[in-house]
Amino acid sequence: MITIIQRILVISVVTLLASLGAVAQVRIQDSTYTNLKGAFDAINAGKFYGNIEILIDSSFTQPEKAILMASGVGSSAYTSVTIYPTAPVAITCNFASPMMEFRDADNVTIDGRVNKTGTTQQLTLENTNAAANSALIWANKVTSGGNGPRNNTFQYLNIIGGSPTVTSTYGIITGGSASLTTAANGVNNLKILNNNFKRCGTAIRIYATNTSRNDSLNISNNTFGNNGTMGDGHYYAIYLYGTDNAVIIGNEIKINSTTILYAIYNYYGYTSKIIDNTISCSSTSTLYGIYNYYAHQSITKNNRIINNIASSIYGIYSYFSQLPVCDGNIINDNIATSIFYGCYCANGNDATIMNGEIINNAAAASTAYGVYISSHPNASISNVTIKNIEGFNAACGVYVYGYTTT
Secondary structure: HHHHHHHHHHHHHHHHHHHHHHHOEEEOOEEEOOOOHHHHHHHHHOOOEEEEEEEEEOOOOOOOOEEOOOOOOOEEEEEEEEEEOOOOOEEEEOOOOOEEEEEEEOOOOEEHHHHHOOOOOOOEEEEEEOOOOOOOEEEEEOOOOEEEEOOOOEEEEEEEEEEOOOOOOOEEEEEEEEOOOOOOOOOOOEEEOOOOOEOOOOEEEEEEOOOOOEEEEEEEOOEEOOOOOOOOOOOOOEEEEEEEOOOEOEEOOEEEEEOOOOEEEEEEEOOEEOOOOOEOOEEEOOEEEEEEEOOOOEEEEOOOOOEEEEEEEEEEEEEEOOOOOOEEOOEEEOEOOOEEEEEEOOEEEEEEEEEOEEEEEEOOOEEEEEEEEEOOOOOOOOOOEEEEEEEOOOOEEEEEEEOOOO
């Protein structure tokens, strides 16, 4: 009888230990949790403080949204929170909402490298829901009394959304806490670096207002569109509204799309720097390579807008922008089935377009323009090589309408 009882006890203990091992995917110090919500809830309750590390040991399905509050809200008292995997892992969910929410939370880092070392993206975040408002990461400013999430970094992640054509499916999104489409400023010093984005209608959306703007955003060395794989693209790869001093450098945007496509959309972004990005896309609708609207004193430099195919193509689009600079951009080998503009500049004033190339571009059913200037006084064009421009109706190297251009 004793032997039977002992065996039952041993089997029970082994079963319990195996069960615990199967569900303990997330660790903070000596505490384990089954998912990120449990870890975030513990931080919000003040169980941990100071510089906190959340370790992800194995893959799991997130059962509900994980929300991290700002330090000082309730019992929370942390200096920073760093999340990283200890092995290649994936976190999945199926939410018509974000997987993670950071409410005014500062100094948060999600680093997808194993043990924060190397250069490989080993943490995958995937939301399979194709409905509006699905997302992976939402950093927001609390509507009443918040100062905005600041000094946060999201890097070395594989970010997979639910739909490439529903614009309100997001990878990383910022704004106000009332809803995903609420504008809010205070999202300052945000870094989005070295990530792979695919299958998000809007991969990155940073949303403030034209009068109360965010400051000092860095979006660098990310890839979008899974190298042009159909079904993995975006409507917007990078969408900014109301951000000053943005730095957008070294991103590779290769998207195959059946919708209108904005590779880089910069609206009400002052003194932004858009440098050394590569854009090679295909769309059955209109393609905007770099879209600058009320982007005063912006610098668009050394970008490569090459091998794009679309109905209408605007390589670099500048509208109502004051003192924009386009320097050293390569806009080559693009084919539009309708109209083509290499560099389009309308309204605003004092654009400087210099250096670079606009070569081997065609408009199969309309006019092709190398540089197009309309109602934009004091524009300057110099040292731009424009050749082999073909249009169905006409082709024009430099077109100027209204005001003085040199």
